[in-house]
Amino acid sequence: MSEDSVSGCFTFLRRRRPGPVRRALEPATEASSPHTHSHADDSIAYTGCCDFSLPSSDQKLWLEGKELPAYSWGGYAFDEAATRTVEETIEGISGELRKLSLKIHDRPELAFQERYAHDVLTEFMESHGFKVVRHYLGLETAWLATISVGSGGRTLGFNSEMDALPGIGHACGHNLIAIGGVAAAIGVATALKKHNLPGTVSLIGTPAEEGGGGKIILLNKGAYKDFAACLMIHPVPGPANSTGLGSSLAVQRLEAEFAGHTAHASAAPWEGRNALDAAFVSYTAISALRQQVKPTHRIHGIVGGRDWAANIIPDYAKLSYGIRAPTHKEVGALEPRVKACFEAGAHATNTKLTYNAGTALYDLFQNDALSSEYRRTWEGRYGRAVATGPSGSLGGSTDFGNISYAVPGLHPAYAIPTVENGGNHTRSFADSAATPEAHTATIYASKGIALAGLRVLLDKDFADKVMEDFKAGKPQ
Ligand SMILES: [Zn+2]
Numbered sequence: 001m002s003e004d005s006v007s008g009c010f011t012f013l014r015r016r017r018p019g020p021v022r023r024a025l026e027p028a029t030e031a032s033s034p035h036t037h038s039h040a041d042d043s044i045a046y047t048g049c050c051d052f053s054l055p056s057s058d059q060k061l062w063l064e065g066k067e068l069p070a071y072s073w074g075g076y077a078f079d080e081a082a083t084r085t086v087e088e089t090i091e092g093i094s095g096e097l098r099k100l101s102l103k104i105h106d107r108p109e110l111a112f113q114e115r116y117a118h119d120v121l122t123e124f125m126e127s128h129g130f131k132v133v134r135h136y137l138g139l140e141t142a143w144l145a146t147i148s149v150g151s152g153g154r155t156l157g158f159n160s161e162m163d164a165l166p167g168i169g170h171a172c173g174h175n176l177i178a179i180g181g182v183a184a185a186i187g188v189a190t191a192l193k194k195h196n197l198p199g200t201v202s203l204i205g206t207p208a209e210e211g212g213g214g215k216i217i218l219l220n221k222g223a224y225k226d227f228a229a230c231l232m233i234h235p236v237p238g239p240a241n242s243t244g245l246g247s248s249l250a251v252q253r254l255e256a257e258f259a260g261h262t263a264h265a266s267a268a269p270w271e272g273r274n275a276l277d278a279a280f281v282s283y284t285a286i287s288a289l290r291q292q293v294k295p296t297h298r299i300h301g302i303v304g305g306r307d308w309a310a311n312i313i314p315d316y317a318k319l320s321y322g323i324r325a326p327t328h329k330e331v332g333a334l335e336p337r338v339k340a341c342f343e344a345g346a347h348a349t350n351t352k353l354t355y356n357a358g359t360a361l362y363d364l365f366q367n368d369a370l371s372s373e374y375r376r377t378w379e380g381r382y383g384r385a386v387a388t389g390p391s392g393s394l395g396g397s398t399d400f401g402n403i404s405y406a407v408p409g410l411h412p413a414y415a416i417p418t419v420e421n422g423g424n425h426t427r428s429f430a431d432s433a434a435t436p437e438a439h440t441a442t443i444y445a446s447k448g449i450a451l452a453g454l455r456v457l458l459d460k461d462f463a464d465k466v467m468e469d470f471k472a473g474k475p476q
Pocket residue numbers: 008009010171172210424425
C-alpha cells in the first residue's frame with residue numbers, strides 16, 4: 001500500500017447513530033450458575049449507545065475528577081468469578097505493562113517500522129503463554145498472539161497499535177493502545193484457563209495506523225475472518241475518568257496531479273500550460289464547494305510541486321486532499337463533487353489530470369451490544385463517568401473503521417490527562433501518554449473491553465445479539 005494511502009486518527013464524533021430502540025441483554029441472575037449461558041428475561045429497553053461521548057476539542061481538558069474506587073466495587077458483572085479473574089490478572093501485570101508501555105514510548109517508530117515494538121510485545125505475549133506468530137501474514141511488523149482453551153468456543157479479537165508520528169513521537173498514545181490490547185488479551189485468556197471456559201483469544205499487533213492502513217491490509221489477508229468480535233481502545237483528551245463511544249469520520253484520500261508544459265514565463269508564456277494554475281483553480285473551486293457541503297463534512301488539502309521558479313511556467317503540480325464525512329456512503333457522494341473541482345482546474349489550464357486514490361477508511365461502526373456491555377462495566381462496576389458532551393463534534397479517522405464494517409467491533413475512546421491545546425498529534429500528548437495517570441486510565445479501559453469481550457465468549461445469547469446488531473445496523 002502506498003504510504004499516502006490513508007490518514008490517521010482522531011478525536012471522536014459525538015454523532016448518534018440513528019436506529020430503533022434496542023433491547024440490551026441483562027446479566028445472569030444470581031440464581032444462575034456462573035457459567036451457564038442464560039440471561040434474565042426482564043431485559044431493559046435501551047436506546048442506542050452512542051448518545052454519549054467525550055466533549056468536543058474545545059472542552060477537552062482533564063478536569064478535576066472525583067475520587068474513584070481503585071478497584072471494582074461489586075457492580076454489574078455477567079460472570080463475577082471470571083470477571084474477577086480478568087480484573088485481578090490485569091491489575092497484577094499493571095507494573096509490567098507500565099514498563100512495556102514506556103519502552104515503546106521511549107523508542108517511537110513510524111508506520112511499518114515498528115520493529116522494536118514488534119519484538120518486545122511478542123516476547124511479552126510469549127512469556128504469558130501465548131502462541132505467537134511474528135511477521136504475521138507477510139507484514140514485517142505485524143504479529144498474532146493466541147490462546148485457545150477447550151473446543152467449540154468462539155474467537156475473540158483484540159488489536160494493539162504500535163506506531164508513532166514523525167518528529168513528535170508517541171503523540172497519539174499508541175504505546176497505551178499496545179498495552180491495552182495486551183492487558184485485555186491476557187486478562188481474558190487467564191479467565192478462560194482458570195475457569196476452564198472454551199474459547200480463543202487472539203491479539204493482533206497492527207502496524208501503521210498513522211498513514212498506512214495496516215489493519216486494512218491484514219483484513220484483506222483474512223486476519224479477522226474468524227472473529228466473533230474485535231475490540232481496541234484509544235486515548236484522547238477529555239474529562240477525568242471518562243470514556244466515549246462515538247464514531248469517527250470516514251475518509252478518502254485523493255491526489256490530483258496536473259501535467260502541463262514549461263515555457264519562459266516572460267518571453268513565451270503563450271507556449272506554456274500552467275500546472276500550478278490548475279492547482280490553484282482547483283483549490284479555489286474546492287473552497288467555494290466547501291460552503292455548500294454539510295457542517296459534518298471536511299475537505300482539506302495541500303499543494304505540492306517540483307522544479308518551480310518564477311520565470312518558468314510550472315509543468316507539474318499536485319494536490320493532496322482528504323475528503324471526510326460521518327459515513328463511508330457520504331464520502332462516496334462527496335468525492336465526485338471534489339473531483340469536479342480538479343477537473344475544472346484541468347479544463348481551465350489545458351493540463352492533464354491524473355488521480356491517485358488511497359484506500360478508503362470507513363467510519364467506526366460501534367456495535368450496540370458491545371457498547372452497552374462496555375458502558376455497564378465503566379459506569380456500573382467502576383463508577384466512572386460517561387461524558388455527555390455536545391453532539392455533532394468532528395473528529396479524525398481510523399483504519400479500525402474498516403474492521404468494524406467487517407466484524408462486530410468496539411473502539412472506545414478514553415480520556416487521559418492533557419494540557420490545553422495538547423490533544424492527539426501534539427508533543428504535549430506524547431508527554432501525556434507517558435504519565436502514570438494515563439497508564440491508570442488505560443488499565444480501566446482495557447478492563448472494559450476485556451469484560452465486554454469475555455461475555456462474547458461466555459454467553460451465546462450475547463454473542464448472537466452482537467451479531468444481530470452488527471447485521472441490522474451495518475451501514476450500507
Ligand atoms: Zn493519531
